[in-house]
Amino acid sequence: MTIAATAEKNLSANALRLAEDALLDAHELSVPHVEHVLNHILDGKVDDADIYFQKTRSEGWSLEEGIVKAGSFSIDQGVGVRAISGEKTAFAYSDDVSLPSLKSAGAAVREIGATGGVQGAKHPIAQTSSDRYLPLDPIASLPAPDKVALLEKLEHLARAIDPRVKQVMASLSGEYDVIMVLRADGQRVADVRPLVRLGITVIVEQNGRREQGYAGGGGRADYSYFSEAVLQRYAQEAVHQAVVNLDARPAPAGQMPVVLGPGWPGILLHEAIGHGLEGDFNRKGSSAFANRIGERVAAPGVTVVDDGTLTGRRGSLNVDDEGTPAQKTVLIEDGILKGYIQDTHNARLMGVAPTGNGRRESYAHLPLPRMTNTYMLPGQMDPKEILASIDRGIYAVNFGGGQVDITNGKFVFSMSEAYWVENGQIQYPIKGATLIGNGPDALTRVSMVGNDLSLDSGVGTCGKEGQSVPVGVGQPTLRIDGLTVGGTGSA
Numbered sequence: 001m002t003i004a005a006t007a008e009k010n011l012s013a014n015a016l017r018l019a020e021d022a023l024l025d026a027h028e029l030s031v032p033h034v035e036h037v038l039n040h041i042l043d044g045k046v047d048d049a050d051i052y053f054q055k056t057r058s059e060g061w062s063l064e065e066g067i068v069k070a071g072s073f074s075i076d077q078g079v080g081v082r083a084i085s086g087e088k089t090a091f092a093y094s095d096d097v098s099l100p101s102l103k104s105a106g107a108a109v110r111e112i113g114a115t116g117g118v119q120g121a122k123h124p125i126a127q128t129s130s131d132r133y134l135p136l137d138p139i140a141s142l143p144a145p146d147k148v149a150l151l152e153k154l155e156h157l158a159r160a161i162d163p164r165v166k167q168v169m170a171s172l173s174g175e176y177d178v179i180m181v182l183r184a185d186g187q188r189v190a191d192v193r194p195l196v197r198l199g200i201t202v203i204v205e206q207n208g209r210r211e212q213g214y215a216g217g218g219g220r221a222d223y224s225y226f227s228e229a230v231l232q233r234y235a236q237e238a239v240h241q242a243v244v245n246l247d248a249r250p251a252p253a254g255q256m257p258v259v260l261g262p263g264w265p266g267i268l269l270h271e272a273i274g275h276g277l278e279g280d281f282n283r284k285g286s287s288a289f290a291n292r293i294g295e296r297v298a299a300p301g302v303t304v305v306d307d308g309t310l311t312g313r314r315g316s317l318n319v320d321d322e323g324t325p326a327q328k329t330v331l332i333e334d335g336i337l338k339g340y341i342q343d344t345h346n347a348r349l350m351g352v353a354p355t356g357n358g359r360r361e362s363y364a365h366l367p368l369p370r371m372t373n374t375y376m377l378p379g380q381m382d383p384k385e386i387l388a389s390i391d392r393g394i395y396a397v398n399f400g401g402g403q404v405d406i407t408n409g410k411f412v413f414s415m416s417e418a419y420w421v422e423n424g425q426i427q428y429p430i431k432g433a434t435l436i437g438n439g440p441d442a443l444t445r446v447s448m449v450g451n452d453l454s455l456d457s458g459v460g461t462c463g464k465e466g467q468s469v470p471v472g473v474g475q476p477t478l479r480i481d482g483l484t485v486g487g488t489g490s491a
Contacts, residue, residue: 211242217457379449
């Protein structure tokens with residue numbers, strides 16, 4: 001065994017010890033206790049079952065008008081018990097982590113097997129895992145006065161950049177999440193997940209006109225992630241975005257080529273395409289990508305992956321919330337649809353292997369197939385050449401919110417920083433621009449792919465069926481032809 005492999009094994013074992021101490025020992029439970037409940041569920045002739053323990057400590061701090069006005073701290077813990085029979089799922093949860101509650105939940109869900117179910121294909125799950133982050137406790141990594149000082153420092157940096165900054169709002173959050181899964185196949189898997197995030201919003205004013213900008217980031221680390229250089233970058237980005245919009249003109253409307261910048265604009269990829277590639281939508285036939293494996297769904301050169309194995313990223317996982325190791329899954333390769341994002345339930349029913357994408361917001365929620373870090377791989381083009389290719393069109397550097405309809409892929413996205421381009425040159429910033437289109441159709445309109453792949457700074461949160469989980473997005477600079485732009489101005 002190599003030194004690296006030994007270290008990896010030790011880290012995984014440490015996570016399991018931490019989880020057993022926090023989730024079992026602290027509640028006078030033992031592994032045999034839990035296995036007994038799981039075996040009782042399996043006696044009910046179910047197809048699959050698991051028990052999910054979780055304890056989460058989280059905090060948040062916010063600054064406004066130079067004062068830290070709000071602070072919060074919470075502890076949430078509990079256990080979720082699931083049994084599956086065919087396409088049916090029974091689920092029970094409790095915030096009382098005790099043997100009586102565990103037995104009661106187990107007795108409730110085992111009844112789903114009484115009427116039987118269709119046994120889908122089973123695929124073995126690799127028991128090896130890597131450590132993409134250390135089992136750090138962000139909340140304990142910095143004293144409370146230093147957390148306040150960090151927010152005050154961020155405000156000071158932003159105000160020093162430009163005298164037009166009139167207001168600064170900043171927020172800091174940290175989470176220490178310990179989970180453990182006991183599965184029907186006998187596996188016992190644990191993970192300790194740190195997560196931090198820092199954000200800043202600035203409001204600038206000039207000649208009675210006010211505009212705002214936002215920047216921020218984070219990842220699976222502790223508060224040492226936010227170095228002086230990181231704080232300076234966030235402050236500069238937020239002020240830059242706000243100041244640019246002071247001179248922005250109303251966006252033109254119509255159909256035109258659009259160049260998307262690298263990094264956070266990958267949120268369009270996540271929303272308009274990524275959700276449509278999740279296994280549950282495709283098993284039920286409700287996705288625009290259903291039954292299209294092996295077909296061309298995008299322009300040549302477009303390769304999209306979902307990768308939960310990136311070190312320290314916001315969307316990364318050592319194991320998912322079903323105990324399956326995270327992995328890198330190629331979804332679209334050179335324009336051809338290769339696969340879907342899968343949890344164990346939908347993978348079994350579709351006769352494929354799970355991809356490590358079974359995710360849940362907490363012990364009180366069922367796992368669903370969800371994205372981790374979803375991005376497009378780089379191409380060969382120089383970004384400057386892509387921009388220079390635009391006769392009349394838009395260069396979208398940053399995005400705000402958006403909406404998508406999974407059944408047909410139609411999307412609407414607002415741009416928070418964008419520019420009008422003529423003859424390959426940026427002319428002026430624009431505001432009020434929205435992108436309107438269809439995800440599968442937009443993929444076929446990609447005509448240039450840059451060599452500058454960038455991932456977002458670590459701010460993404462994805463919602464699905466009322467559940468929110470942290471995610472990452474990314475892409476290189478892209479040219480997409482013939483997108484519809486909504487606006488109120490004229491070019």
